[in-house]
Amino acid sequence: GQQLNQSPQSMFIQEGEDVSMNCTSSSIFNTWLWYKQDPGEGPVLLIALYKAGELTSNGRLTAQFGITRKDSFLNISASIPSDVGIYFCAGQLPQGGSEKLVFGKGMKLTVNP
């Protein structure tokens, strides 16, 4: 099946540092989504990207849809303790609807105050 390679798998940072993570694939995607999941909770949508090359910000978060449509990155600037959680990327394949979402395995972020 389709796979998304999400890296890094985990990060330990100090409060105030910036964080970068990315997802890559050999497949082309029409949409890229970034989610955050707090411990014991469901994922929450952070940013949605719909066009190749698109760069979108949401507060301290910035995400880009790669120009090749095979990758995306998410940056978090000036991290704070509540940024702790697992961050997932998801890409939607060209054929089909939301059932064609492919998820990365997630990146676990730890922020030391």
Next chain:
Amino acid sequence: DVKVTQSSRYLVKRTGEKVFLECVQDMDHENMFWYRQDPGLGLRLIYFSYDVKMKEKGDIPEGYSVSREKKERFSLILESASTNQTSMYLCASSFWVGELFFGEGSRLTVL
């Protein structure tokens, strides 16, 4: 505020029991989904539905069934729970392609 509500946050069941996981969304979304989430395996699609009375198998439907009698409600059924179905179950809905809205999750333990 969009809302997907799962009826039980934590359940403990015995092997062989029938288990119902309920999910309700208040966004008038056509599409609803059930995933399971396991460490190291990520999110895997069990079943989905694009309309009332309609259901489609996802990637791992074995051992599960679903019911969608009303647009806002999508139920996941484990006819005879087994220990390998111990997992976090996530319901989601979407209005159109892409943006899934997830519930809080139901953590099921089968003893």
